[in-house]
Structure formats: structure tokens, C-alpha cells
Amino acid sequence: MSRYSAFRLFLNGLTGHASWPRAWRNPEPRSSYDVVIVGGGGHGLAAAYYLAKEHGIANVAVVEKGPIGLGNTGRNTTIVRSNYMFPQNHRFYEWSLKLWEGLEQDLNFNAMVSQRGVLGLFHSDGQRQIFARRGNWMRLSGIDAELLDRDQVRAIVPQLDFDNARFPIMGGLLQRRGGTVRHDAVAWGYARAADRRGVDIIQHCEVTGIRIVANRVAGVETTRGFIGAKKIGLAVAGNTSHLAAMVGLRLPIESHVLQAFVSEGLKPFVDCVVTFGAGHFYISQSDKGGLVFGGNIDGYNSYAQRGNLPAMEHVWTAGVALMPALSRVRVLRQWGGVMDMTMDGSPLICRTPVEGLYLDGGWCYGGFKATPAAGWCHAHTIANDAPHALNSHFTIDRFRQGLTIDERGAGPNPWLQ
Amino acid sequence: MHRIDCPWCGLRDEIEFAYRGDATVRRPPADAGIDAFYEYVYLRDNPRGWHVEWWHHAAGCRQWIKVVRHTTTHAIHATAKADEDMQVPRS
Amino acid sequence: MPASAPEPLSALHGVAAPGRHAVGGEAPLTLRERRPSLAMLLARKARARDVAAAVQRRFGLALPAPGRAAAAQDASAIWTQPDGWLLSADGAAARDFAGAVKSAVGDAGSVVDQTHGKAVLLLTGAPARRVLATGCRIDLHPRVFAPGRSAVTQIAHIDCILRQVDAAPGYELIVPSSLAEAFYGWLTHAASAYGYEVLAPA
Numbered sequence: 001m002s003r004y005s006a007f008r009l010f011l012n013g014l015t016g017h018a019s020w021p022r023a024w025r026n027p028e029p030r031s032s033y034d035v036v037i038v039g040g041g042g043h044g045l046a047a048a049y050y051l052a053k054e055h056g057i058a059n060v061a062v063v064e065k066g067p068i069g070l071g072n073t074g075r076n077t078t079i080v081r082s083n084y085m086f087p088q089n090h091r092f093y094e095w096s097l098k099l100w101e102g103l104e105q106d107l108n109f110n111a112m113v114s115q116r117g118v119l120g121l122f123h124s125d126g127q128r129q130i131f132a133r134r135g136n137w138m139r140l141s142g143i144d145a146e147l148l149d150r151d152q153v154r155a156i157v158p159q160l161d162f163d164n165a166r167f168p169i170m171g172g173l174l175q176r177r178g179g180t181v182r183h184d185a186v187a188w189g190y191a192r193a194a195d196r197r198g199v200d201i202i203q204h205c206e207v208t209g210i211r212i213v214a215n216r217v218a219g220v221e222t223t224r225g226f227i228g229a230k231k232i233g234l235a236v237a238g239n240t241s242h243l244a245a246m247v248g249l250r251l252p253i254e255s256h257v258l259q260a261f262v263s264e265g266l267k268p269f270v271d272c273v274v275t276f277g278a279g280h281f282y283i284s285q286s287d288k289g290g291l292v293f294g295g296n297i298d299g300y301n302s303y304a305q306r307g308n309l310p311a312m313e314h315v316w317t318a319g320v321a322l323m324p325a326l327s328r329v330r331v332l333r334q335w336g337g338v339m340d341m342t343m344d345g346s347p348l349i350c351r352t353p354v355e356g357l358y359l360d361g362g363w364c365y366g367g368f369k370a371t372p373a374a375g376w377c378h379a380h381t382i383a384n385d386a387p388h389a390l391n392s393h394f395t396i397d398r399f400r401q402g403l404t405i406d407e408r409g410a411g412p413n414p415w416l417q
Numbered sequence: 418m419h420r421i422d423c424p425w426c427g428l429r430d431e432i433e434f435a436y437r438g439d440a441t442v443r444r445p446p447a448d449a450g451i452d453a454f455y456e457y458v459y460l461r462d463n464p465r466g467w468h469v470e471w472w473h474h475a476a477g478c479r480q481w482i483k484v485v486r487h488t489t490t491h492a493i494h495a496t497a498k499a500d501e502d503m504q505v506p507r508s
Numbered sequence: 509m510p511a512s513a514p515e516p517l518s519a520l521h522g523v524a525a526p527g528r529h530a531v532g533g534e535a536p537l538t539l540r541e542r543r544p545s546l547a548m549l550l551a552r553k554a555r556a557r558d559v560a561a562a563v564q565r566r567f568g569l570a571l572p573a574p575g576r577a578a579a580a581q582d583a584s585a586i587w588t589q590p591d592g593w594l595l596s597a598d599g600a601a602a603r604d605f606a607g608a609v610k611s612a613v614g615d616a617g618s619v620v621d622q623t624h625g626k627a628v629l630l631l632t633g634a635p636a637r638r639v640l641a642t643g644c645r646i647d648l649h650p651r652v653f654a655p656g657r658s659a660v661t662q663i664a665h666i667d668c669i670l671r672q673v674d675a676a677p678g679y680e681l682i683v684p685s686s687l688a689e690a691f692y693g694w695l696t697h698a699a700s701a702y703g704y705e706v707l708a709p710a
């Protein structure tokens with residue numbers, strides 16, 4: 001398959017873009033694979049890609065119940081950043097950010113990686129302390145973080161309510177290397193690159209069971225028949241508990257719904273990503289001009305990919321409180337995605353008690369930014385049957401051991417994480 | 418929008434309530450050991466289907482109530498006071 | 509409280525100024541601040557009967573069932589939670605009302621003075637139901653809600669104890685005093701669609 005380039009774009013333009021080849025094949029499932037990855041979101045596709053690229057394991061299938069990329073990968077607000085406090089988190093997310101920085105070259109795909117900056121606002125002395133501590137902790141690990149005062153924030157986002165706000169803005173923590181990435185392009189880019197290395201991407205194939213022989217995986221039962229596998233990796237976002245239950249495993253996870261919103265297209269209005277933690281609101285502007293924003297999870301167990309009105313009202317209220325001009329903006333689209341909320345707000349990339357079964361899940365509302373590193377670490381864990389140092393703490397067992405990674409300090413209440 | 422029939426107050430909107438999670442987990446005896454507490458505190462069935470759960474009527478009668486709710490349709494099958502046992506429908 | 513201590517001001521002092529706010533010459537709604545003494549009464553464990561008997565003896569008041577309010581000569585009560593009520597009194601009975609309730613129930617119940625913890629507004633007039641419907645999510649239609657009914661709910665995102673006092677209809681709205689001004693702003697904004705008159709506090 002040919003490489004994408006400006007020259008190719010020009011050539012195809014001459015024929016009205018009618019002769020682009022398929023970006024990836026649509027193969028029939030083979031009877032067995034070395035590795036079957038369940039879930040064709042960014043995470044599953046990235047794991048398959050890195051298995052082939054980094055570990056020379058190309059006899060891999062990604063099995064997806066619908067079309068690829070229509071789960072949370074295609075439903076999220078696309079914010080990428082590595083501004084976490086705990087080293088277990090920021091080292092991992094920083095590796096992800098580094099992978100994002102080289103991703104388009106690596107995949108030969110325009111994923112619209114836009115390092116426009118992520119600005120988190122604070123509104124009190126106490127919050128400033130926490131942000132300063134987080135920023136310092138990041139800088140000690142070599143990650144960029146700048147503590148801004150009120151005037152510096154005003155210079156970047158003058159349209160915030162600085163004069164009359166319910167939560168007066170005192171400053172912000174800016175990570176300039178953070179930003180947004182085009183979500184669909186991430187799935188498509190990984191799919192195309194994995195396919196080119198020999199990975200089979202099998203869409204419209206739902207996994208309905210996991211066959212186990214003597215505590216070792218043998219393959220997956222699917223709506224298109226049994227597919228044998230020496231190893232199986234789960235990357236099914238909000239459905240991790242459901243798949244784990246197929247092998248009798250209970251997890252420290254509840255599935256919850258998070259909503260997102262897109263406005264009508266506007267002229268450039270917000271240059272960076274702004275997060276308003278005190279009011280549960282964050283916003284950025286897509287290249288098409290739509291304001292992309294969201295807030296907190298609805299807050300009850302749900303596998304429905306839709307949310308309810310109270311959460312919408314809350315998000316819009318917070319938005320208008322922060323940026324009064326938003327009161328005149330029309331919302332065009334709204335949707336929900338189902339996420340694994342873990343008991344400490346941190347993810348799982350690990351082995352399981354079943355030999356040959358691996359897990360990449362528990363991403364809460366923040367797993368898009370993790371896509372490259374999660375795929376990379378998941379692939380490493382599968383190939384070596386052992387975690388990389390970057391994900392060695394993201395185990396199920398950390399809860400039993402008292403080694404939770406609770407960035408928010410919300411305790412074992414997934415609806416509060 | 419969930420409309421929750423509080424056994425004390427009647428039909429109310431979900432905004433009056435605070436969600437408090439799976440109502441089937443039971444606190445083990447104090448000497449039950451680390452595994453029992455690990456399961457109690459952290460592990461959940463997280464079913465795709467009917468779910469028995471706590472809702473706290475925080476802006477109403479202040480009581481914790483039990484609700485049987487479906488996690489894909491959001492339909493509410495039944496509600497009850499905290500000390501009642503709830504039946505989960507088959508399906 | 510020493511005799512010289514000034515009486516605390518109402519949370520709506522200077523906010524609920526008397527005046528007519530007519531629409532097309534009409535002001536079908538009246539809004540009046542009330543200043544009763546308020547006491548929250550919670551029965552202690554398994555003592556609800558004793559509490560009810562004591563309140564009956566002392567005030568001639570039968571404590572109401574869930575979702576109901578009751579009134580007697582000297583005091584009235586709204587059910588607020590299982591074995592819990594908000595009691596109120598006006599006039600002479602209002603003097604040290606919480607103390608009177610406590611001395612009546614003794615160790616069968618706990619009493620907390622709420623006189624300055626809450627603000628009370630009375631909204632009366634034909635469009636009152638429609639005004640409340642813009643911020644209250646419970647059904648106040650006469651088929652399901654009538655004089656004598658009460659509810660603990662939220663109106664315009666503010667905790668509110670609501671009781672219907674008559675069929676005019678009139679509703680008593682009891683809100684936390686720290687949020688009373690915000691609530692008043694919302695209520696008058698909603699009422700301004702129909703026209704209203706603010707009367708002097710009673």
C-alpha cells in the first residue's frame with residue numbers, strides 16, 4: 001500500500017479523489033492467531049500495531065463488534081496532556097505525549113496532533129497550592145508546566161469572566177505541550193499502519209465468550225464463530241467488566257456514562273484547552289470551529305451510550321458561568337460514552353489470573369490521551385507476559401495491596417472519581 | 418431523566434438524589450480477613466442489566482433508598498426502603 | 509440570649525421590599541415574607557410515638573404523616589423526613605418556641621432552633637402553580653397536591669420545604685436563609701411574567 005504524501009494528495013486531486021485505495025483490508029477471520037485483541041478502538045488498534053512493530057508479532061487480529069473507532073475513541077473530547085501529579089501517572093502519560101509528538105510520522109497519517117496547550121484554572125489559594133505542587137512534581141520529572149497568574153491567564157483567554165465570576169479566577173497551570181488530537185484519525189491511522197504490518201482488523205464481530213482450557217486462554221467465541229488465540233488482550237473500554245465476567249473475573253470497576261457536546265461552528269474563539277475543575281467544565285475548539293466541551297460523569301452505573309438532562313444542565317451552567325458569551329451559543333450535538341470508572345481513578349494494564357489473558361481498561365474519562373502509551377504498554381505486557389516499568393503499577397492487585405493510585409483522593413467511590 | 422419513586426416522598430427527579438453505588442455488597446465481619454474486605458470495598462459485579470443500587474434522597478427526606486434500575490435502558494423496576502430486600506426481574 | 513441583644517435581621521431584610529410589580533395593570537400574585545419561629549424536631553430511636561404524644565399534649569397538634577402538614581391553634585408542623593418534622597409558631601407562641609418544644613418532648617426527641625436558619629415566603633394567587641412550575645419539579649396539580657400537602661424538594665436548585673396553605677392557591681416556601689436572597693430573585697423573576705405585589709412581612 002502506498003504512502004500518503006502531499007504529492008499523492010495532489011495526484012489524487014487530479015482524478016477527483018476517486019482512486020484512493022482502501023486504507024485497510026476487510027479480511028475474513030482466520031481459524032487462529034498468536035494474539036487476538038478484543039476491541040477496535042484506539043487502544044486495541046494501537047496494541048496490535050505495537051505488537052507488530054515493536055515485538056515482531058504480526059499474526060494478530062483485532063476483533064471489533066461494530067465498525068472501528070465508534071466507541072469512546074470516536075466519542076471523546078480529544079484532550080491530550082500529561083499534567084498528572086503522581087509519578088506513576090505522569091511518567092506514563094508523558095511517554096504517551098512523546099508518542100503523540102512523533103505519531104504522524106510514525107503512522108504516516110495526519111492525526112491533527114495540535115499542541116495548543118492545556119490550561120487548568122484555579123480559584124483559591126488552596127487550589128493554587130495544589131496546582132503548584134502538581135506543576136513542581138511534573139517539572140521534577142522533566143515535564144513542562146507553568147504556573148500562571150490571573151493576568152497571564154487573561155492574556156491567553158480574555159473571554160473568561162474575570163470580573164464577576166462565582167469562582168474568581170486566580171490563575172492557572174499551563175502545559176503548553178498538551179492539546180488535542182483528531183480522534184477518528186487516531187483509530188484510522190493505527191488501523192492502516194497495523195494492517196500494513198499484517199494485522200487482521202475484523203469488524204462486526206462481537207466476542208460473546210472466552211474459551212479457557214486448564215486456566216489458559218484457547219480463543220474467543222464470536223458472532224462469526226470461534227477464533228483460536230494463544231493470547232488475548234482486552235481493550236473494550238466501558239465493557240471491561242462484562243468481558244471479564246466471561247471468565248468469572250470481578251474487577252474494581254463500575255461502568256458510567258460521560259457526555260460531550262459540540263456547538264455550531266464559530267470563528268476562532270478559544271485557542272487552547274481550558275479546564276474549569278471547580279465547576280466541572282472543559283472546553284476547546286475544533287478546527288472546524290465547533291466548541292467541544294464536557295464536564296462530569298452523569299454519576300450512576302450505565303452501559304447506555306447516552307446521558308441525562310441534569311448532567312447537561314450542569315455542564316452548560318458551568319460553561320456559562322466561566323464564559324458568559326457561551327449563553328448565546330447553540331449546541332448542535334450531544335452524546336454519551338460508557339467508561340470503566342475504577343475505584344481509584346487510575347487504569348489497568350496488566351496480566352490477569354487467567355494465563356494468556358491481558359487487560360487494558362479502567363480508563364475513566366481520560367484514556368484517549370493514553371492511547372499510544374496504553375497500546376505500547378499493553379503490547380509489551382502481552383509479548384513478554386510481563387509489564388513494562390511504565391505500567392507495572394497499573395495492576396488489579398494494587399487494590400488488595402493498598403497501593404491505589406488515587407490522584408483525586410475520592411476513595412473507592414467510582415462515581416466521584 | 419430518571420424519575421425515582423422515593424418510598425417516603427413519591428416520584429422525584431434524579432437531581433434530588435445522590436448516587437451511592439451497588440446495594441448488594443455486604444460489609445463482612447470485622448475479623449473476616451483482608452480478602453473479604455478487598456472484595457467488599459473494591460470488587461463489583463457491574464452488571465449490564467438490572468442493578469440494585471443505593472440512592473440517597475439528599476434534597477428530600479434524607480433517606481438512603483434501594484432502587485432496581487436497568488443499566489442499559491435506565492428503566493426503574495422498583496424502589497424500596499433501605500432495609501427491604503429487592504427482587505431483580507429475570508431478563 | 510441577654511435582653512439587650514438585638515434580634516437578628518431576617519435574611520430577606522431589605523430584599524423583599526413592599527411594592528406592586530404589575531403586568532398590564534394586573535398583579536394577580538402576592539408575595540409576603542413570614543417570620544414564624546421554627547424548630548426542627550427529630551424523634552430519637554424508637555421514640556416517635558412518645559414525641560407525637562408529647563406534641564399533642566403540649567400544642568394540641570397531631571404530627572403529620574409523610575408528605576403532609578398539620579396545624580393547630582398555637583403551632584403547625586410539616587413532615588420533613590421519617591420521624592422528623594419542621595414545627596412553626598407565630599405570635600405569643602413564638603417566644604422561645606424551640607425551648608417549648610424541647611421541654612415538651614424531653615429526651616424522646618432532639619430539637620434545633622431554625623428560626624434564623626430559614627426564610628419563609630408565602631406565594632398566593634391564581635398563577636402561583638405556573639410560577640412554581642418553572643423551577644419546581646414536583647407535580648402541584650390539584651389532582652395530586654392540595655391544601656395540607658407538603659414536600660421537601662428543590663426549587664430552582666435551592667432546597668425548599670413547600671406546603672400548600674389554601675386553594676387560592678397559596679404556597680409557603682421555606683428555604684435556607686443563606687440562599688434566601690437568591691431564591692427571592694428567582695421567584696420574583698418567575699412571578700414577573702404575571703405581575704405580583706410584595707406585601708409587608710407578617
Ligand SMILES: Cc1cc2nc3c(=O)[nH]c(=O)nc-3n(C[C@H](O)[C@H](O)[C@H](O)COP(=O)(O)OP(=O)(O)OC[C@H]3O[C@@H](n4cnc5c(N)ncnc54)[C@H](O)[C@@H]3O)c2cc1C
Pocket residue numbers: 038039040041042043044063064065066067068069070071072073074075076077078079080205206207208235236237238239243258259260294335336337338339363364365366367368369370
Ligand atoms: C464523552 C467522553 C469524553 C472523553 N474525553 C476524553 C478526553 O478529553 N481526553 C482523554 O484522554 N480521554 C477522554 N475520554 C476517555 C477516552 O475516550 C477513552 O478512555 C478511550 O477513548 C478509550 O479507548 P479504547 O480504545 O479503550 O475504547 P473504545 O474506543 O471504546 O474501544 C473499545 C471497543 O471495544 C468494542 N467492544 C466492546 N465489547 C466488545 C465485544 N464483546 N466484542 C468485540 N468488541 C467489543 C467496542 O465496540 C469499542 O469499539 C472521554 C470519554 C468520553 C465518553
Ligand SMILES: [Zn+2]
Pocket residue numbers: 423424425426427474477478479480
Ligand atoms: Zn424521599
